Amino acid sequence: DQQVKQNSPSLSVQEGRISILNCDYTNSMFDYFLWYKKYPAEGPTFLISISSIKDKNEDGRFTVFLNKSAKHLSLHIVPSQPGDSAVYFCAAYSGGGADGLTFGKGTHLIIQP
Amino acid sequence: NAGVTQTPKFQVLKTGQSMTLQCAQDMNHNSMYWYRQDPGMGLRLIYYSASEGTTDKGEVPNGYNVSRLNKREFSLRLESAAPSQTSVYFCASTLRGGRTDTQYFGPGTRLTVL
Numbered sequence: 001d002q003q004v005k006q007n008s009p010s011l012s013v014q015e016g017r018i019s020i021l022n023c024d025y026t027n028s029m030f031d032y033f034l035w036y037k038k039y040p041a042e043g044p045t046f047l048i049s050i051s052s053i054k055d056k057n058e059d060g061r062f063t064v065f066l067n068k069s070a071k072h073l074s075l076h077i078v079p080s081q082p083g084d085s086a087v088y089f090c091a092a093y094s095g096g097g098a099d100g101l102t103f104g105k106g107t108h109l110i111i112q113p
Numbered sequence: 114n115a116g117v118t119q120t121p122k123f124q125v126l127k128t129g130q131s132m133t134l135q136c137a138q139d140m141n142h143n144s145m146y147w148y149r150q151d152p153g154m155g156l157r158l159i160y161y162s163a164s165e166g167t168t169d170k171g172e173v174p175n176g177y178n179v180s181r182l183n184k185r186e187f188s189l190r191l192e193s194a195a196p197s198q199t200s201v202y203f204c205a206s207t208l209r210g211g212r213t214d215t216q217y218f219g220p221g222t223r224l225t226v227l
Contacts, residue, residue: 034215034216041221043117043203043218046216089156100148102172105155
């Protein structure tokens with residue numbers, strides 16, 4: 001039973017355009033959400049996070065939106081750059097968080113020139 | 114600062130063999146984690162250690178054991194490897210283990226069990 005779902009295995013976007021990556025969750029106990037970026041043969045690196053008490057968090061070109069009622073979050077990248085080509089994982093914490101993250105399956109973002 | 118380091122980077126085992134994956138962090142973090150990633154899947158938590166001296170099971174602990182050797186090191190042991198344990202293993206650490214803490218990941222160990 002997947003609690004964090006990323007339904008698009010891949011996404012292709014032109015350089016300079018907006019990339020929108022989506023994530024849905026089923027566990028209402030999740031109260032903190034993170035996006036990680038992963039290049040091949042490397043570990044995931046933290047990108048941006050959002051607490052359930054907020055509906056938006058922005059960091060440079062990256063913005064995460066949270067819709068609690070729909071149990072949906074999205075990551076917007078504007079403008080998309082070639083270095084953004086990677087796999088993006090949505091992840092969530094519940095409770096205290098010391099017991100680790102629950103990850104989605106990831107979305108492979110491809111930025112085309 | 115090396116961050117989170119993992120050894121080895123690659124390993125091939127035969128069914129039934131044992132091995133230990135090593136993880137170390139130099140960030141003075143309290144909490145450490147082991148995840149596995151299978152093709153087309155997200156990372157799944159195997160075991161975690163909220164602080165030195167404690168370990169707990171995650172989502173997929175069967176077939177694994179862990180040791181929190183000291184604050185820096187957290188090892189994962191496969192006592193009798195099985196083909197189903199073919200995966201990429203990631204170690205991670207956070208300062209306090211709280212949900213607002215960023216988890217920092219190592220580069221991974223790619224394990225193949227024949």
